[in-house]
Amino acid sequence: MSQKPSIPKGTRDFTPVEASRRNYIFDTIRNVFKEFGYAPIETPAMENLSTLLGKYGEEGDRLLFKILNSGNSFIPLAGKIPDDPSLIDSNALSLMVSDKGLRYDLTVPFARFVVQNQNELTFPFKRYQIQPVWRADRPQKGRYREFYQCDADVIGSESLFNELEMVQLIDAVFKCLDLRVLIRINNRKVLAGIAGIMGYPDRLIDITVAMDKFDKTGLEGVREELLQKDITPEGLARLEPLLLFKGVNTSKISFLRKLFEDNNSKIGLQGMEELDWLFKRIEETGVEQAVELDLTLARGLDYYTGAIFEVKALDYAIGSICGGGRYDDLTGVFGLKNMSGVGISFGAERIYDVLLCLDKFPENILDAPQIIFFNMGDKEAVTALGYIKQFRMAGISCELYPQAVKLKKQFDYATRRGTSRVVIIGAKEMEAGEVTTKNLITGEQKTMEGKRFLRMFGGVV
């Protein structure tokens, strides 16, 4: 009769230790967001498919989890299904029985939210949102079908100070998490300028997708990919010096300025000026993490229009752990024009892996109860509960072992829970108004007056 329990592939249970570690990450990020003046919002897990479809490219549409309509949802399929399986178009049929999907990221729901709730919001609107998203991707190591995103965005302001703020947010979060990172910065307008100089102003995506791989495949790989995509050797020749240019951020900017001036690239110059502004302010305000202008940084999402950011851990090899950028028309598709914004997203799952491998989680992360009272029988336990109440009033976590079983079993439980202090109130102690307390780490054991015990360990006397 019994079922062997399992969960859908690509999803996970989190045990107390894992959940506590995740809460530590979420709490740290949330506190930084709050300190910077961001306000929380939440959106439903389910969005209408009309909101989601067409926003993430063809690949994204395919990776949406669709939810079956409830009730007699299959009626529209009457007479519509061919007998030949090879003629079945699952995608088309799914839209006849489903009009909702699980959110794929937090950005599109945020754009929808801003438009729908615009009359209740104060612009520039600074929001943070920490919620799970779902993707029907092929599960593999480090890639899950349910995972959390931690996003902060300012919308309704073109000010470059908001781009500076994203860098400062990144700086502050990773400082709090005690991680050393490299913040890579680029600007889509600079990339557009480069594509123009190469002679392909309309091939920005192809070019940036190839450039983005420079890290992994080197110049040879980029060259090969672009030639395959019919970029001429002359175009390539104009790209190569940029990819190979070495130097500090300021010399990269000088190099770009000359390049765009020589080629009279208006968009390139604008992007370069924005980068120049941003790097000057970063210098002046003293960002502690390493910051690099990286001309090969492209980022995949089409909606970025200005600054783009990506963050890598310096002491552990893993993909980017945070990314974001400026977008000029995120809400346009929902009917609200001229809403420039900038945002970043922290990847909690990868940050988890980095913290774990570098042993950067705080010790006692499990929030083990600070004191466990042994159960020596009903009367004694009721006395213990009196103490427990006074400790809890002082915000000290403690608990009573629920059964009056052998002491060894209670000691084992306390040890496994990670508590350092246990308290025994037997008949003798109860009569004398005393308690016996043992430190499980040092082994030290003492019997003392109850009030003294409360006072010593922070209870309300």
Added chain:
Amino acid sequence: MSQKPSIPKGTRDFTPVEASRRNYIFDTIRNVFKEFGYAPIETPAMENLSTLLGKYGEEGDRLLFKILNSGNSFIPLAGKIPDDPSLIDSNALSLMVSDKGLRYDLTVPFARFVVQNQNELTFPFKRYQIQPVWRADRPQKGRYREFYQCDADVIGSESLFNELEMVQLIDAVFKCLDLRVLIRINNRKVLAGIAGIMGYPDRLIDITVAMDKFDKTGLEGVREELLQKDITPEGLARLEPLLLFKGVNTSKISFLRKLFEDNNSKIGLQGMEELDWLFKRIEETGVEQAVELDLTLARGLDYYTGAIFEVKALDYAIGSICGGGRYDDLTGVFGLKNMSGVGISFGAERIYDVLLCLDKFPENILDAPQIIFFNMGDKEAVTALGYIKQFRMAGISCELYPQAVKLKKQFDYATRRGTSRVVIIGAKEMEAGEVTTKNLITGEQKTMEGKRFLRMFGGVV
């Protein structure tokens, strides 16, 4: 081209004020759970349908949100759909294209979790879980298709101290939320004893469902419903004195003891002894909220076997805002026997409504930034960012207005954000190393030395 944005019916967006209020409820409950020694777990939003189906009754199966399999999910339907819509069995078809569903509550996933992760857990296992659940119910006022549950359970212990702990948890949570409540308690064994005395030991569910309505329909309603269900007038005559019995908790227990002794009801006596134990301990440990033994309390879910709890707000009329009970075999269906447990679930949405209507949310719930610095131009703003950094290091939330627009616009923004203090650093102030700060509530404005300002308002000097 633009879409009018909307969200699925029965779901909600939460604006900053609403999200902050909800976080206040979740944080309060979470802190009490932690103080009591409960540890967090999380489970995925999606469970296999095999885990969910058959656990919530026929109605529950119908209310599950099912997720379409990804890929060529409709192939199994080839040749299976009749042309006549009236012959379509949507329920059967849905199971051919879906093997996952959104969780319906947190209890079944918890049972599945305990069995699947049993080797990593310390028993008795005390867990809390605060996550959303989904039900494809007809949306109506106060009933949503996505809502949060806040659950705490102890599993792996039969001790009645855990039932006492549930009462103490309820007591502590509502004390923290500053709400007066009535905690109603009953015991399923007592109800079984009563059904036995009525002559229908196997009709417990029918009888308790009818009894549960005593509150609303009175004796006449209960009588009518039970007669319709073929309970004899003789059976009814044995129930009525119980329903009508008035008195304090101890006299109810004496009444029950005599009744079960006279009728030689073993199960009834056992339930009565458990209630007697529980009410004595409640008395001894001094629970502050009102606690009542209510023989008409039944609760719907079949899996309860011992104590059952339900909580009502005393100062606002709304359904139960918390409920729970003892279960003896929650994990049996997943292959782990003899795991008695007890748990409660707080209904965050209703608690929200009660707090709102009774005006019990703390003031400044929005966490408005404590200080907003005006933007007087790039150079001045960089100086402001120096102060901002030092305030944030001290945990004080503050922000820079992103653009150097007219002061009136910046004042308006600060007011709408709910900040009480703004700071102006113009060219003059910058040169003198001073700041001008204005309290938006009193209107008081002062110019002072920068260091003094930091010291006065809690920044790191």
